[in-house]
Amino acid sequence: MCRMFLLFVFIILLFNCFLDAQREKHYIHYKFTALSRADTFPEFSAVAVTDDRQIKHYSNEEGHWILTEDDWINAPEAPPDSRDWFLHQLNTLSNCTDSQCFEPHVLQRVIGCELEMFPEGTVNLRAFDEYGFDRDDFMSFDSDAQQWIEKNPKAKETKMKWDQQTERNQHLKYFLKTCTDWISSFNNTKKSKPDVHTTSRKARNDQNKQVLTCLTTGFYPRDIEMNIRFNKTVLKDHRSSGVRPNDDGSFQMRSSVKISRSQEGIYDCFVNHSSLTKPVEWGEWT
The missing domain is CATH 3.30.500.10 (MHC class I-like antigen recognition-like)
Incomplete structure (x- = not known):
């Protein structure tokens, strides 16, 4: 029952993030x-x-x-x-x-x-x-x-x-x-597309784990949806910096997740922002 409740809460939070973006x-x-x-x-x-x-x-x-x-x-x-x-x-x-x-x-x-x-x-x-x-x-x-x-x-x-x-x-x-x-009648012409970078490295304390990181920077306005996914499914056990300001008035966000090196599948960084005509998938890890 507890797991079902937590899953339900996670789905609601994910849906709200999608609406915000x-x-x-x-x-x-x-x-x-x-x-x-x-x-x-x-x-x-x-x-x-x-x-x-x-x-x-x-x-x-x-x-x-x-x-x-x-x-x-x-x-x-x-x-x-x-x-x-x-x-x-x-x-x-x-x-x-x-x-x-x-x-x-x-x-x-x-x-x-x-x-x-x-x-x-x-x-x-x-x-x-x-x-x-x-x-x-x-x-x-x-x-x-x-x-x-x-x-x-x-x-x-x-x-x-x-x-x-x-x-x-x-x-x-x-x-x-x-x-x-x-x-x-406001027309926000200051939209900036996100610049996305993905990296992968071995976990420091566990050689059986891999750390995937997605950095999105330079975007404006502030609202953004960014998730690391496994086979198109959003991973919930990730760490996020939250949205932070850059010196030039744009914003950045970093997310990372630790995965098992033996698990086969496709990982990607999913980004949705108002400056994009449609959501984009970056940096597939296999």
């Missing part, structure tokens, strides 16, 4: 952080991230957003709230004066939109504006109702104030609508 996902997130420390002015940072790449950042010295990657000039403008407004909210929530806070506090915000497209044509769109305070969920914005949803008992007073700021809420609704319109 098949669907196409895009997003843009504007991330804000304000941190107060005792006896210092609050520190503010903000970045815009699209499909795992930072495309903008806010310069505290120059007082405006700076484009990091020129290829993203058509991305939506930053949300309407200013740096000073965000720092004022932190001071209000923290009971800080204009010059100092007596305890450390952090206010965080993520605002943006996401798109998922599935092979059968289904499209999921999501727009959001979410806040966290002192590492707890705080509030989120309902753009249809133009009202705020409290996620924490400490947010009740802030919700009442923000619900009354009808002009600001209208601007936020317009920003989120602009964001979803942009992401719906």
Whole structure:
């Protein structure tokens, strides 16, 4: 019974990995952080991230957003709230004066939109504006109702104030609508095909075993399906590095498996990525 359950769980996980590789996902997130420390002015940072790449950042010295990657000039403008407004909210929530806070506090915000497209044509769109305070969920914005949803008992007073700021809420609704319109027509031209390398070596501690390794690198976007197979069947007893970033913004993944040298059959590295027109089998070991 236990083996049947484990096999069932493995099949579900494998199916979910296949779906992740098949669907196409895009997003843009504007991330804000304000941190107060005792006896210092609050520190503010903000970045815009699209499909795992930072495309903008806010310069505290120059007082405006700076484009990091020129290829993203058509991305939506930053949300309407200013740096000073965000720092004022932190001071209000923290009971800080204009010059100092007596305890450390952090206010965080993520605002943006996401798109998922599935092979059968289904499209999921999501727009959001979410806040966290002192590492707890705080509030989120309902753009249809133009009202705020409290996620924490400490947010009740802030919700009442923000619900009354009808002009600001209208601007936020317009920003989120602009964001979803942009992401719906988004064409990711930055896809990079994976470069796949396969190796085989004797196991160090067991001369009767062989170690097969598949390295996939240089691919973009991040989502990928990669498996080492025996006679077209995925091997589950493998070690994986998980997806890791490269210095150039692309990604890499490494998987290896230890097999018996006496077992006859064909092993291959199966890779499926959105940059490929169809899944590819690399480096057959026999």
